[in-house]
Amino acid sequence: DIVMTQSPDSLAVSLGERATINCKSSQSVLYSSNKKNYLAWYQQKPGQPPKLLISWASTRESGVPDRFSGSGSGTDFTLTISSLQAEDVAVYYCQQYYSMLHTFGQGTKLEIK
């Protein structure tokens, strides 16, 4: 199984500041034939199901604010929130869908400092 490891486990950032969450996979999730990274990011707020933010490591989903961006390739990925807003308080998860068992990272809890 591909193990996904996020860092940090929790993060406190001031409003308007940048938040950065990292995700590392135990093996590459870059598919050589199409040059796509099979990596997604989700946001989960309390009492709600997860919401898809980013697919293919860097493709923002429709309706997701452009302050959210994804980067990285192979085994190392980053979710960046360029200017933290109060509504961004949530737990963020990465997920690989390269292998049949679509494993998640353990989650990163983002709070306001």
Next chain:
Amino acid sequence: EVQLVESGGGVVQPGGSLRLSCAASGFTFDDYAMYWVRQAPGKGLEWVSLISKDGSDTHYADSVKGRFTISRDNNKNSLYLQMNSLRSEDTAFFYCAKALRSGTLYSNFDFWGQGALVAVS
């Protein structure tokens, strides 16, 4: 509007069985693989199982393999998870989720249900 509605959760004793259902609407159900994901209270997400669009291909997390069975009825636009030999560590909210991309198992998820709570005690 895509909707996924889980049902069938509840309290069950260790060793018991439960069957979850997920009623889907708002999209062409038999074009998409479907998934189950669980979340123990206060914990992270755990991918549980997937099923191909026609039901011919299924896969499971090691933690549930041999105990859980995923299935679907495309005539009823419904997804199921039969859970046997339940353990206390299976206590969780169970979400059904829809593949973003049609026709493939290798997809992330664009829609999720609200979840059904399974409590093994």
